[in-house]
Amino acid sequence: MADEGWVEKRVVIRPDPEALAAEVAARFVGRLVRRLSAGKTAHVSLTGGGMGSAVLRAVADHPVGAELNWSRVHFWWSDERFVPRASDDRNERQARAALLDRLDLPPENIHAGPASDDGFGLDEAARRYAAELARFPASAEQPWPTFDVSFLGVGPDGHIASLFPDRPEIQDTANIVLPVRESPKPPPERITMTRKVINSSKRVWLVLAGADKASALGLALAGAAYDSVPAAGAKGTHRTVFFVDTAAASHVPAELIEPQ
Known part of the structure; x- marks a missing residue:
C-alpha cells in the first residue's frame, strides 16, 4: 500500500551534516518559542542515531535555548533499545x-x-511505555499525547523508529507501543511506537545524512509501499519534512525541494 500523502512532503537540503543539524535546531527552537509563548505545553518525540544527537547538540548551543521555559516541554522517544539503563x-x-x-x-x-x-x-516494557503515554491523552479516542514535533531518523533500508521493512510491526494498527524481537539491526530487542502514534504528530521531521540514505529517501518520496519502506508511511497531520544533506539528496524530485 503506497502512502497516499506523499505529495504533501517537503525536502529541506543543506550542504553537510553540521549545517543540517543547525538548520533543524533553529527551526525546532523557533517552533518551541511560538508554542510556549502561547502558553501551551509541548510534547516532543526524539530519535536516536548520529543525526538525532547532532540536532540535540545544536539545540543545546542555540542562543535562544537558554531562554525557553523547558518546564513545559515533555520529551519522549519513538523507540528505545532494550538494554541496561547505563548502556x-x-x-x-x-x-x-x-x-x-x-x-x-x-x-x-x-x-x-x-x-x-x-x-x-x-513485553511488560512495551505495556509500561504505552501506559506512560496514556497519562497524557490527547482525547478519549487518542490515549497518547499529540507530539508537536516527532523527530525520526531513516535507515539505509528505509526503517523509522524500530519499524523495519517487511515486518508485522509496521502494519500494526491496534497497539500504541510494541515489543520488537530479532531486530535486523542490533541490539535485537527494542520497543517502538506504532505508525498510528507517530502519524498523529503535528509535525514529522525526518533527519538524514549521507549517500547511503539516498535510495531510501528517493523511495520514500516516490510513494513506495510503507510496509517495504517504512519511511514512506511517516506523515504528520500538519507538516512532513525531510531534512537532508546534499549527499542524501541525489534522488529528490526538484518539485519537492523547499526554496531556501
Missing part, C-alpha cells in the same frame, strides 16, 4: 548527553522507555 546504546543516554542534562528540565518531563535491568521483560 551507551540507549537513545535516552545519547539524548541526555547531547541536550537533556544541560537543561533546567523537571525530571518528570523526561519520559524514557524501560531498560532491560528494570526487573521485567520486553
